[in-house]
Amino acid sequence: MACVTVLPVMLILSFYQCKTEFSTSLASGQRKVMDALGLHNVLWITKHDSRVILSWNNNLTKEETEKYTVKYILSYRFFNSTQERKERLQEKKKIIRLELHSGFKAKVKTQLFAKETEDIIKESDWSEFTYKAPPVYIQNLSCIIYNISFFNCTWNIKAEAPEDIQIFSSYRHVGKLFECQQYIKNARKKNIGCHMKEMYFQPSRKIDLNITARDFRNNSRELSYYKTFTPQKIEKLNPPNNVSVSLENRSIKIHWKPPPTIGSANNKCFLYQVKITDLKIVNVTEENYKYPFHKPANKCAVQVRAKKEICIRNKIWSEWSEPVVIHGEKTVNVLLLSTTLFCLLIFLGGLLMYACRRYSCLEVITMPVPHPSDNIKTWLTDETHHQQHMSMQMEMHSEVTVGIPKENRDENTEQQKCLKDSGLEDL
Ligand SMILES: *[C@@H]1O[C@H](CO)[C@@H](O)[C@H](O)[C@H]1NC(C)=O
Ligand SMILES: *[C@@H]1O[C@H](CO)[C@@H](O)[C@H](O)[C@H]1NC(C)=O
Ligand SMILES: *[C@@H]1O[C@H](CO)[C@@H](O)[C@H](O)[C@H]1NC(C)=O
Ligand SMILES: *[C@@H]1O[C@H](CO)[C@@H](O)[C@H](O)[C@H]1NC(C)=O
Ligand SMILES: *[C@@H]1O[C@H](CO)[C@@H](O)[C@H](O)[C@H]1NC(C)=O
Ligand SMILES: *[C@@H]1O[C@H](CO)[C@@H](O)[C@H](O)[C@H]1NC(C)=O
Ligand SMILES: *[C@@H]1O[C@H](CO)[C@@H](O)[C@H](O)[C@H]1NC(C)=O
Ligand SMILES: *[C@@H]1O[C@H](CO)[C@@H](O)[C@H](O)[C@H]1NC(C)=O
Ligand SMILES: *[C@@H]1O[C@H](CO)[C@@H](O)[C@H](O)[C@H]1NC(C)=O
Numbered sequence: 291m292a293c294v295t296v297l298p299v300m301l302i303l304s305f306y307q308c309k310t311e312f313s314t315s316l317a318s319g320q321r322k323v324m325d326a327l328g329l330h331n332v333l334w335i336t337k338h339d340s341r342v343i344l345s346w347n348n349n350l351t352k353e354e355t356e357k358y359t360v361k362y363i364l365s366y367r368f369f370n371s372t373q374e375r376k377e378r379l380q381e382k383k384k385i386i387r388l389e390l391h392s393g394f395k396a397k398v399k400t401q402l403f404a405k406e407t408e409d410i411i412k413e414s415d416w417s418e419f420t421y422k423a424p425p426v427y428i429q430n431l432s433c434i435i436y437n438i439s440f441f442n443c444t445w446n447i448k449a450e451a452p453e454d455i456q457i458f459s460s461y462r463h464v465g466k467l468f469e470c471q472q473y474i475k476n477a478r479k480k481n482i483g484c485h486m487k488e489m490y491f492q493p494s495r496k497i498d499l500n501i502t503a504r505d506f507r508n509n510s511r512e513l514s515y516y517k518t519f520t521p522q523k524i525e526k527l528n529p530p531n532n533v534s535v536s537l538e539n540r541s542i543k544i545h546w547k548p549p550p551t552i553g554s555a556n557n558k559c560f561l562y563q564v565k566i567t568d569l570k571i572v573n574v575t576e577e578n579y580k581y582p583f584h585k586p587a588n589k590c591a592v593q594v595r596a597k598k599e600i601c602i603r604n605k606i607w608s609e610w611s612e613p614v615v616i617h618g619e620k621t622v623n624v625l626l627l628s629t630t631l632f633c634l635l636i637f638l639g640g641l642l643m644y645a646c647r648r649y650s651c652l653e654v655i656t657m658p659v660p661h662p663s664d665n666i667k668t669w670l671t672d673e674t675h676h677q678q679h680m681s682m683q684m685e686m687h688s689e690v691t692v693g694i695p696k697e698n699r700d701e702n703t704e705q706q707k708c709l710k711d712s713g714l715e716d717l
């Protein structure tokens with residue numbers, strides 16, 4: 291019973307202690323008493339196309355303004371967002387980009403600091419302001435630049451959007467306005483994306499996207515939403531070029547060339563990932579990767595993908611490059627193999643037809659049946675062998691994303707060691 295009452299009392303005591311420590315640290319040696327009531331802020335907003343300017347004043351006397359350093363603490367949160375943004379500012383305004391938010395709640399307080407010591411002298415209470423924006427009818431807006439000059443944006447139309455709404459998009463870049471070239475439509479013929487090609491992007495300049503919802507039932511009322519992108523951050527690179535594989539000294543050496551990019555093509559900007567059949571994916575910053583093999587597997591496929599990482603933060607990986615297949619000691623390209631196989635089949639067919647014409651088929655029937663020539667036998671076995679080959683490869687491809695098969699596991703642990711020794715990232 292004693293314990294039960296002692297605990298809350300201790301909590302209260304420690305809380306009280308904390309509180310007094312906090313306020314004394316704020317006063318920090320100054321004898322002046324905090325005078326929260328003496329200060330007051332008034333907030334208001336001014337609306338612009340793509341942004342809202344939140345402004346406030348203070349009611350400091352002229353002497354106070356001259357004597358102290360004045361700073362403001364701004365804290366705001368968009369509706370339906372849990373993230374509270376807090377900033378200490380010296381100016382009396384803040385530009386807030388709404389993007390697809392339907393409003394925000396903001397609060398501001400004034401703080402006075404001694405000019406020399408930077409000690410806090412006075413602090414106001416919070417003044418609050420709520421801004422409710424016009425309704426937002428779209429969500430999940432995302433844009434991507436790919437293959438250097440292609441630009442896609444997609445969005446969803448919210449369920450609560452009016453029936454007769456249509457969405458239009460355009461963007462400004464380096465002072466020019468570009469209307470959407472080709473809309474992507476949903477089943478109800480509403481525009482839910484835009485596809486553009488042969489565009490040119492200057493990597494360091496912003497793309498200012500304008501998404502406008504027009505309500506044809508309500509007097510063609512328009513609501514525009516704006517979002518800004520940095521081209522380099524939304525670029526999806528093409529897969530690395532010229533991926534080649536060689537077996538060298540019982541290890542696989544993989545080479546590739548960086549893909550073209552709208553931004554810096556500095557080698558240091560690229561991050562690659564190498565995938566060897568179903569082994570773990572490895573991060574690589576060079577343009578080659580050496581994979582130590584102890585007992586070379588019968589077959590495996592190598593793929594590489596790329597993104598920008600060091601120069602700019604970009605979350606979008608390229609697609610994987612076409613698989614390059616390694617067969618024991620040989621390196622075979624899948625496309626090359628299937629083309630060869632196709633040609634071989636056509637050649638065999640031609641040869642059979644030629645044989646049929648030459649030794650007229652009737653003859654074959656009337657003659658006593660001879661043993662099939664050795665040549666034909668080898669052709670036949672050759673063909674079935676190649677077909678097995680082919681189906682094995684197909685299987686392999688579909689396995690690429692599946693877990694590591696048993697036979698590879700022992701190798702894996704050893705190879706991980708090797709990779710660590712050579713200072714590469716973990717497998
Ligand atoms: C500032 O405004 C508050 C609240 O309106 C008021 O109590 C205070 O006296 C004002 N201070 C000055 C210096 O005008
Ligand atoms: C978002 O917040 C606003 C205002 O707080 C509220 O009216 C609305 O229902 C919320 N929307 C969702 C999807 O939670
Ligand atoms: C779209 O956005 C809503 C709310 O912003 C979210 O709940 C939903 O998961 C998103 N859908 C997709 C496909 O990203
Ligand atoms: C990528 O761009 C090039 C040149 O603009 C074009 O020839 C090629 O078809 C494009 N590739 C794809 C997959 O769209
Ligand atoms: C871009 O949009 C076009 C048209 O809908 C589509 O064919 C293409 O796959 C999209 N590309 C990307 C990378 O999203
Ligand atoms: C955005 O697009 C709409 C529709 O085309 C247009 O009325 C509006 O002026 C545009 N906004 C800006 C800032 O250009
Ligand atoms: C029609 O548009 C006006 C603003 O232009 C808006 O105030 C009103 O709520 C809209 N009516 C409907 C039914 O959406
Ligand atoms: C890739 O290989 C092709 C021919 O094999 C060559 O023409 C091209 O220049 C190579 N690309 C790069 C980036 O090395
Ligand atoms: C191959 O590896 C062996 C030992 O691992 C080494 O002694 C030899 O120099 C290597 N040869 C080449 C061509 O790298």
Ligand SMILES: *[C@@H]1O[C@H](CO)[C@@H](O)[C@H](O)[C@H]1NC(C)=O
Nearest residue numbers: 561571572573599715716717
């Ligand atoms: C590889 O790089 C990506 C992107 O930076 C990172 O998310 C991932 O954790 C890295 N993987 C390894 C194994 O280091």
